[in-house]
Amino acid sequence: MAKKYIDVMDTTFRDGFQSVFGGRVLMDDFFPAVEAAKKAGITHFEFGGGARFQSLYFYLQEDAFKMMDGFREIVGPDANLQVLSRGINTVMLDTGSREMIDLFAKMFAKHGTTTVRNFDALNDVNNLEYSAQCIKKHGMNHEVVVTMMDLPPGCKGAHDVPFYEKTLRNILDSGIDFDSVCFKDASGTANPHKVYETIAMARKLLGDSVHLRLHTHETAGVSVASYLAALEAGANGIDMAASPVSGGTSQPDILTMLHATKGTNYNLGDLKLEKVLKYEERLKECLAEYMIPPEATQVSPLIPFSPMPGGALTANTQMMRDSGDLDKFDEVIAAMKEVVERGGYGTSVTPVSQFYWQQAYANVMFGPWKQIAPGYGRMVLGYFGKTPVEADKEIIELAAQKLKLDPTTENPLDIADRDETKSIAHWTKVLEEEGLETTDENIFIAGACDQKGIAFLKGEGPLMVRKGKQNNNSGEAEMAGNYTVVVDGKKYSVQVAEGDADIQISEATPATTPTKAVPVATGGAGSVEIHSQTPGNVWKILKNPGDSVAEGEVIMILEAMKMEIDIAAPQAGKIASINVNVNDAVADGQLLATME
Numbered sequence: 001m002a003k004k005y006i007d008v009m010d011t012t013f014r015d016g017f018q019s020v021f022g023g024r025v026l027m028d029d030f031f032p033a034v035e036a037a038k039k040a041g042i043t044h045f046e047f048g049g050g051a052r053f054q055s056l057y058f059y060l061q062e063d064a065f066k067m068m069d070g071f072r073e074i075v076g077p078d079a080n081l082q083v084l085s086r087g088i089n090t091v092m093l094d095t096g097s098r099e100m101i102d103l104f105a106k107m108f109a110k111h112g113t114t115t116v117r118n119f120d121a122l123n124d125v126n127n128l129e130y131s132a133q134c135i136k137k138h139g140m141n142h143e144v145v146v147t148m149m150d151l152p153p154g155c156k157g158a159h160d161v162p163f164y165e166k167t168l169r170n171i172l173d174s175g176i177d178f179d180s181v182c183f184k185d186a187s188g189t190a191n192p193h194k195v196y197e198t199i200a201m202a203r204k205l206l207g208d209s210v211h212l213r214l215h216t217h218e219t220a221g222v223s224v225a226s227y228l229a230a231l232e233a234g235a236n237g238i239d240m241a242a243s244p245v246s247g248g249t250s251q252p253d254i255l256t257m258l259h260a261t262k263g264t265n266y267n268l269g270d271l272k273l274e275k276v277l278k279y280e281e282r283l284k285e286c287l288a289e290y291m292i293p294p295e296a297t298q299v300s301p302l303i304p305f306s307p308m309p310g311g312a313l314t315a316n317t318q319m320m321r322d323s324g325d326l327d328k329f330d331e332v333i334a335a336m337k338e339v340v341e342r343g344g345y346g347t348s349v350t351p352v353s354q355f356y357w358q359q360a361y362a363n364v365m366f367g368p369w370k371q372i373a374p375g376y377g378r379m380v381l382g383y384f385g386k387t388p389v390e391a392d393k394e395i396i397e398l399a400a401q402k403l404k405l406d407p408t409t410e411n412p413l414d415i416a417d418r419d420e421t422k423s424i425a426h427w428t429k430v431l432e433e434e435g436l437e438t439t440d441e442n443i444f445i446a447g448a449c450d451q452k453g454i455a456f457l458k459g460e461g462p463l464m465v466r467k468g469k470q471n472n473n474s475g476e477a478e479m480a481g482n483y484t485v486v487v488d489g490k491k492y493s494v495q496v497a498e499g500d501a502d503i504q505i506s507e508a509t510p511a512t513t514p515t516k517a518v519p520v521a522t523g524g525a526g527s528v529e530i531h532s533q534t535p536g537n538v539w540k541i542l543k544n545p546g547d548s549v550a551e552g553e554v555i556m557i558l559e560a561m562k563m564e565i566d567i568a569a570p571q572a573g574k575i576a577s578i579n580v581n582v583n584d585a586v587a588d589g590q591l592l593a594t595m596e
Contacts, residue, residue, distance in 0.1 A: 007044060007211070007237035008254070008269035009082060010037060012283065013071070014046035016245035019217065020296040022318045023055030024465055027067045029286055034074045036282035037242070040275040046239070047071045049083030049108070049116070051350060053091035057449045057456040059464040065111045065441050072112030080114045082143070085135075086350060087120040087127040088385075088412055092448040095384065095412045097422040098130060100447050105134035107444050117215075119145035119184055121352035122344075123163075124385035125170040130413060132176045143213070144171055144178040146202075147347035148185040149307045150194070152337040158345040158388035159190075161197045168202055180211035180237075185226070186349035187307035188217035192225040199233035213237035216251070219308070221299040223252045224260050231266055238268075243280045244287060248297040255280070291466040293317060306336035307348040308357065316357050318466070323535035325588065328364055335360035338368075342395045343380055344387025355379050362565075365534045369395070371565065372402040382408045383415065422447070434458060526576025526596035531589050532558065536565060538584045543593075547575045555593055558586065567592055 013034065017025045037045070048068050056062040072081060088095050090104040108116065116135045120127040128144060135142045146167050151159050164183070171178070183198060190198075195214065202212055214230035215238075216223045227238050239251050246253035254276050258268055295317050308316075320326040339359045346352040358373035377399035378384065380391035386409070396407060408415075416422050427446045431438045436457050445453045455461040536558040543555045549569040556578070558565040573595045580592055 003265050003267035005267050006231065006235075006269065007213075008042070008271060009044045009046055009080075009213075009237065009239045010042045010242065010254070011046045011239045011251050012037070012241045012245055014048060014050060014052045014084065015239070016241035016250045018051050018055070019241075019250035020245045020248070020292060021290060021466070022059075023052045024059045025287070025290065026060055026465060027062055027070060029290075030283075031070060031074060033242075033279070033283040033286045034071060036279045038075050038079075040279040041271055042269070042279075043075075043078070044080040044269075045071070045075065045082065046084065046117075047081045048113070049085055049091050054093070054449055054452075057445060057461065058452050059462075061456060061459075061461050061463050063441075063445075063456075065107065068108075068111040068113070081112055082115040082117060083108055083113050085116050085118045085131065087118060087131050088416075089351060090131060090448075093450060094422075095416045096447075097416040097419065098413055099424050100416075100422060100444070101131050101413075102134045102137075103424065103440060103444050103447075105131070105138040105140065107440060109138040109140050113140055115141040115143055115179070117143040117145060117182055117184070119147050119182075119349065120385065121147055121349045122346045122379075122385050122387055123147055123167045125167065125174050125176070126411065127385045128171070129174060129176055132178065136177050141179040142177060143180045143182050144176060145182045145184045146171070147349050148183050148190045148195075148198070149187045149348050150189040150191055150304055151345065152305050152307070152340060155337075155341050155345070159347070161194060161201055163388065164198050165201050165205070168205060172205070180213060181206060182213040182215055183230075184349065185214070185216040186347070186353065187303060188219040188221075188223055188226075189304045189307045189348075190216065190226065192222055192229040195226045196229035196233045199230045199235050203234035211236045213239070215239045217249060218247050218252050218299060219249050220303040221301065224256060227252065227257060228260060231261075231264075242276070242283050244284055244292065248299065249295070289467040291468045293321075302333065306333045306360075307340065308333060308336065308353060316354075325365075325535055328361075331364045332357065332360045335363045335368075339363065339376070342392035343376060344391035345389050346379065346387050351375060351384075352379065366565075369398060372399050374403065377403045378405070381405055382410075383412060385412055430454065431457075526574075526594035528570065528573065528595040529591055530555065530567060530570065530593045530595065532567070532586045532592055533588070534558070534565065535588050536586055538580050538582050538586060538592075541578060541580075541582055543575050543578070545575050545577055549573065549575060549595070556580075569595060571595070 013030060017023055048064060053064045056064045056067060085091060088101065090096055090101055092100065118128060118131055118135060123146060132142050132144065146164055149159055181202065199212065199214065206212060212235050214227060214235050216226050230238065240254045240257050241251040243253050254271065255273065258271060258273055261268055317326060317329060320329060336356055339356050343356065348356060355373060355375040359376040362371045362373050363369060379387065380396050380399050400406060420426050424443055427443045428438050431442055431446060434454060436442060442457055445457060452461065538556060539559040540557040543549060549555065549572065551569055551572045553569050554566045555569055555575065556567045558567060576594045576596045578593050580586060586592065
């Protein structure tokens with residue numbers, strides 16, 4: 001009897017890159033590996049969407065649409081090229097208006113997309129309906145999603161088999177048009193027994209003709225067992241990645257799953273070991289210069305206690321590296337349990353996983369619940385739809401107070417449609433004012449990425465790619481090179497060399513350490529100093545020297561970990577000096593302003 005054919009989607013070039021590098025891989029570096037994957041017989045790829053849309057504009061100064069076109073050209077017209085979309089967010093930073101969601105579908109269809117995997121982190125089926133209509137309207141396949149995770153120990157009320165059955169029945173009752181169904185576990189925490197029971201339930205409910213998939217990550221160490229459970233329960237497809245962006249925070253390796261299914265009745269995409277080996281060798285060559293964070297290659301037994309998706313974990317640790325507070329990582333992870341429990345049990349997948357992370361980060365850096373991360377606060381207040389269970393009433397009240405917003409049950413799309421800044425007309429005008437072409441692509445780039453999108457289109461964005469020769473034996477980057485270090489407040493230029501080479505050390509000159517321009521305050525510095533409590537960047541300055549402020553009034557806003565951080569006056573008085581500029585990077589404890 002012939003083995004059961006299992007469709008394999010190669011996630012290397014989307015989720016793999018996101019899970020290991022925070023999405024920061026240049027297209028010219030990885031395109032040769034796409035050719036190798038094609039030669040290996042792979043015909044189904046995840047090639048864009050999700051955070052791999054914004055990362056190209058934010059960090060790589062590449063156009064995601066041109067990347068998608070190039071990918072399609074390599075693999076040919078018949079390959080199934082799939083993207084990830086977040087329901088009413090699609091690939092945008094926030095809830096999109098209806099016309100922007102339709103523009104998303106139009107642009108992604110135009111640039112080579114075959115299938116859109118469409119999910120809502122809250123499992124609010126209302127958030128899937130309109131995007132599904134747009135996806136089908138523009139001729140793409142729609143893969144509707146139920147998002148999964150295991151709740152932290154001691155938590156209950158959602159994310160069990162009856163909850164997933166209710167969600168799936170809601171999808172069926174809604175009349176949403178779909179071509180396949182995926183159960184997506186971005187944190188990799190759903191235990192294999194629950195996976196089996198869930199897929200078996202779905203297969204019974206959907207019948208034998210519906211294509212049914214599982215997506216998971218190796219972050220918690222159970223992905224292979226979960227995939228085998230899903231296959232046994234009747235799944236038709238699974239997602240895998242290729243080394244060196246497999247395992248750890250990513251999907252299990254293609255070779256690993258080929259090995260795990262030896263002797264079974266499953267045929268994984270007609271893939272052959274020797275061809276996949278050649279593909280992985282080529283991919284390793286292509287990525288040889290990229291710095292692989294150690295946490296990206298690790299399995300963490302603590303993740304089920306604080307479900308953090310692999311794709312978000314490395315992006316957040318990379319931001320913590322940039323901010324200089326990576327030492328707080330374990331504390332932030334530990335703080336997530338309470339944040340998840342009190343936030344209404346939305347699935348830990350973008351954007352909710354980032355809301356959880358931001359709130360846990362704020363609780364660690366500023367004290368428990370002293371600040372409310374804007375995304376987390378808006379979620380518990382209902383601005384992204386209905387959470388699986390009602391959020392903690394105390395947190396809802398705190399969010400309403402801090403964000404000055406009332407709770408709502410209104411359709412988020414209706415709210416977005418009233419927001420002028422989410423209209424095509426608004427971004428057309430912005431492009432015209434900037435002297436930029438008003439193509440559909442540019443309108444969507446600007447609307448999806450805001451000012452960072454405009455900076456890209458003007459050629460003013462920063463290139464932020466982490467490359468560094470890797471030590472193949474230890475996995476650690478070689479440290480030879482020139483560095484600036486600070487000792488007792490003095491900066492020194494240090495040359496680090498291998499072996500017994502001569503090392504020169506000298507006090508750094510001002511030319512190598514440029515200082516920032518600091519505004520001159522009227523009246524001089526005041527006696528009350530206001531310091532940053534976290535590394536970050538100055539986003540907005542709301543007060544000027546000489547302004548009178550009340551206690552608690554916001555003086556400026558920092559941005560850290562994609563979170564707005566209010567800097568408030570510790571007492572009533574007058575601003576004496578503002579000691580930073582907009583867009584300045586600030587260190588933990590840095591003087592920001594003074595009062596008198």
